[in-house]
Amino acid sequence: MNNYVLEARSISKSYILGSACIEVLSKLSVRFEEGLFFTIQGASGSGKTTLLQLLGGLEKPDKGYILYRGENILQLSAKELAKWRAETIGFVFQSYHLLPELSALENIELPALIIGKGNQKKAMELLEAVGLEKRANHRPNELSGGEQQRVAIARALRNDPPVILADEPTGNLDGETGKQIIHLLLSIQKEKNKTLILVTHEREIATLGDKQLLLSHGKITEIESKFST
Numbered sequence: 001m002n003n004y005v006l007e008a009r010s011i012s013k014s015y016i017l018g019s020a021c022i023e024v025l026s027k028l029s030v031r032f033e034e035g036l037f038f039t040i041q042g043a044s045g046s047g048k049t050t051l052l053q054l055l056g057g058l059e060k061p062d063k064g065y066i067l068y069r070g071e072n073i074l075q076l077s078a079k080e081l082a083k084w085r086a087e088t089i090g091f092v093f094q095s096y097h098l099l100p101e102l103s104a105l106e107n108i109e110l111p112a113l114i115i116g117k118g119n120q121k122k123a124m125e126l127l128e129a130v131g132l133e134k135r136a137n138h139r140p141n142e143l144s145g146g147e148q149q150r151v152a153i154a155r156a157l158r159n160d161p162p163v164i165l166a167d168e169p170t171g172n173l174d175g176e177t178g179k180q181i182i183h184l185l186l187s188i189q190k191e192k193n194k195t196l197i198l199v200t201h202e203r204e205i206a207t208l209g210d211k212q213l214l215l216s217h218g219k220i221t222e223i224e225s226k227f228s229t
């Protein structure tokens with residue numbers, strides 16, 4: 001048994017645009033070890049978001065496999081896949097994706113309700129962990145961008161998933177707030193031994209990764225590792 005929590009094996013993904021077929025990912029293979037922090041860089045349009053969506057089971061590749069602890073998730077039924085996703089993956093997006101009509105606390109509670117394990121006390125503990133205990137009843141439009149992203153991080157952690165996929169989580173934030181969000185994500189990742197896979201355009205953030213990956217021409221290469229000899 002290896003310690004890879006997530007793996008893409010020879011995946012390809014194309015999009016049809018009009019009469020053109022654009023191959024975004026081409027026989028790409030990559031493996032993610034448990035408890036490490038991975039950063040993914042790549043030019044705009046290189047397929048970073050597409051890759052995260054495939055790894056998180058939001059989309060399916062045209063070819064290849066996505067393995068979670070050695071099991072191919074593409075074999076799961078739609079219902080099983082939704083359950084797997086809710087229990088296994090925490091998503092953090094650039095634009096937060098909070099539900100505007102729900103309070104901060106209710107947004108955090110949502111993933112637990114989906115798998116029938118609601119417990120507002122736990123949601124409140126997470127709100128405290130991200131420093132927003134006083135904003136429990138505030139709706140997203142009453143919170144700053146950085147605060148909304150903190151709520152989104154708490155939501156991503158609600159079901160205690162082993163993997164967090166973060167797509168440009170600081171993209172809409174000023175430099176200082178962005179740094180705070182990265183440090184929050186990293187402290188949680190280290191403390192709880194999560195696998196964090198983070199897409200970023202910012203070199204300063206990318207260099208924090210235990211392993212730095214580059215997506216280019218449909219393939220992934222490792223450009224730096226803190227474990228290299």
Ligand SMILES: Nc1ncnc2c1ncn2[C@@H]1O[C@H](COP(=O)(O)OP(=O)(O)OP(=O)(O)O)[C@@H](O)[C@H]1O
Nearest residue numbers: 015016017024042043044045046047048049050051
């Ligand atoms: N649903 C879709 N339908 C058609 N084309 C798509 C779709 N999603 C992505 N693409 C195309 O696939 C390519 C990769 O997109 P993707 O969003 O994965 O890139 P990215 O590296 O995340 O880009 P950015 O850094 O600008 O966010 C782009 O050319 C995009 O236009």
